[in-house]
Amino acid sequence: MELNDAFRRIVGVHWRIIVACVALGIAIGIAREVSAPAHYTASARLTLDAQDPRSASESTSLADTGKALATSRTVVAAALREAHAGQRDPATVARHVSVRAIGASGVLELSVTDRDANVVARIANALVRTVIRTRVGGSNDNYRRALEAISSRIEQMGATVTALDRKIATAEDQARGAAATGASTPRLGDLARAQGIAAQQLAALEASRNELLTQNALRPAASVVSSAIRPTAADPRNLVLNLILAGFGALIFVVGLAGLIETFGPTVVGGDAIARVLQTAHLGTIPHRPDRAQPAEDLEAVAGRLRLVTAGLARRQVALLTGDDGVEPAVLVRQLNAAVSVPVAETQYVAAGGRSATHAVASARDVSKISVYSLGASTRGANGARPGALVFVLPTAVKRSRLDELAALAQAADVPIAGVITYRGTILPGGAARSASLDGRRGEGAAA
Numbered sequence: 001m002e003l004n005d006a007f008r009r010i011v012g013v014h015w016r017i018i019v020a021c022v023a024l025g026i027a028i029g030i031a032r033e034v035s036a037p038a039h040y041t042a043s044a045r046l047t048l049d050a051q052d053p054r055s056a057s058e059s060t061s062l063a064d065t066g067k068a069l070a071t072s073r074t075v076v077a078a079a080l081r082e083a084h085a086g087q088r089d090p091a092t093v094a095r096h097v098s099v100r101a102i103g104a105s106g107v108l109e110l111s112v113t114d115r116d117a118n119v120v121a122r123i124a125n126a127l128v129r130t131v132i133r134t135r136v137g138g139s140n141d142n143y144r145r146a147l148e149a150i151s152s153r154i155e156q157m158g159a160t161v162t163a164l165d166r167k168i169a170t171a172e173d174q175a176r177g178a179a180a181t182g183a184s185t186p187r188l189g190d191l192a193r194a195q196g197i198a199a200q201q202l203a204a205l206e207a208s209r210n211e212l213l214t215q216n217a218l219r220p221a222a223s224v225v226s227s228a229i230r231p232t233a234a235d236p237r238n239l240v241l242n243l244i245l246a247g248f249g250a251l252i253f254v255v256g257l258a259g260l261i262e263t264f265g266p267t268v269v270g271g272d273a274i275a276r277v278l279q280t281a282h283l284g285t286i287p288h289r290p291d292r293a294q295p296a297e298d299l300e301a302v303a304g305r306l307r308l309v310t311a312g313l314a315r316r317q318v319a320l321l322t323g324d325d326g327v328e329p330a331v332l333v334r335q336l337n338a339a340v341s342v343p344v345a346e347t348q349y350v351a352a353g354g355r356s357a358t359h360a361v362a363s364a365r366d367v368s369k370i371s372v373y374s375l376g377a378s379t380r381g382a383n384g385a386r387p388g389a390l391v392f393v394l395p396t397a398v399k400r401s402r403l404d405e406l407a408a409l410a411q412a413a414d415v416p417i418a419g420v421i422t423y424r425g426t427i428l429p430g431g432a433a434r435s436a437s438l439d440g441r442r443g444e445g446a447a448a
Helices: 001-037 056-070 071-084 088-096 116-180 187-218 237-266 271-278 296-309 330-339 364-368 400-413 440-448
Strands: 041-049 097-101 107-114 223-226 267-269 282-286 320-323 344-348 355-361 387-400 417-427 433-435
Touching: 001 223, 001 237, 001 267, 041 116, 071 088, 088 187, 088 355, 088 364, 107 116, 116 187, 116 223, 237 417, 267 271, 267 400, 271 282, 271 387, 271 400, 271 417, 282 296, 296 330, 296 433, 320 330, 387 400
Parallel strands: 282 417, 320 344, 320 387, 387 417
Antiparallel strands: 041 107, 041 223, 097 107, 267 387, 344 355, 417 433
């Protein structure tokens, strides 16, 4: 129920503004699409120095690596210099670069979008070559560093083995001399064990170097599979999707704005809701403004409820009170007096600070029974009588502040509120009522 009430307050009251803003958003989207320059896309295919992927996830990971390289500011700047693409911003060009994997393979497609069809293919080809050089250069640098580190360890370990061999030879000579003289000699066993350990480490390092050389020799080579060619046609404009996004964005903005307006100046929508605020009964909704003739079948239902709620009044006289100073319920008073035995008087409400006006209209048979009554001037009519109850005639959408003001005036006059009759329209913040009835506007033209 609360969600439905919020929808009626936001959309039902502000639908004209919502439609206008959505239309404006779509118009802006059309203007941008029409004025936007044409764009061209060129694509090239390449492979990186990596093993062929064995699954879609590995292929996606390889494409992410290619995209990270292709959108790097340094790589793009180098490609723009190589392509002689003029004074283009590398960051702007990088936002128009995309890399995707072809299926689950290791072949990548690099695409570049630009406004110049003659330059975009050169940028794509230069970017592919720069990505390959960057990737291969990084891999070669890592290979050289690893090979140099292992070679340095091998040289150090070889020197250690050689030194131990010399110590062992010297110890053996000393041992032969000591055997002749009977002196003590160094322990040959410790030196032999140290030499064995060093020799094993040297062999392991040499095996690692051989494996590194083998892996580098078997590593796949990065290459250009196909070069980009000059595009012959501009990219198609996604007009429908862009207009949908523009309209949806405008809708979100204006609905949020309408919700903010309703937060600080709430509108009460619907006859039942208005009646609940005024703590009275809803007598029905008429299709036209109260200064226009109403269909007999709609008026009969309102008249029946009015007759029911006024049956117990001590003074069977009812004053009609409008909530807008631009609407005079003369025709409605005449029709109700013709349909209800209870005399009905018309009273026009004027906002605080304005001058109130009083009108009494009835059929000829009820003239002597009509009570002239004005909340703004006096609680007594011209004939000294006062009505037994008030009936508000209000649009189906009224600001809460206006309802509070009407309720306060009725309480100050010490006259009970018998009910509310609503008509299709809205009281705007300025106080003027806007009718939503086309028939009502036709009636105005006819009356004029």
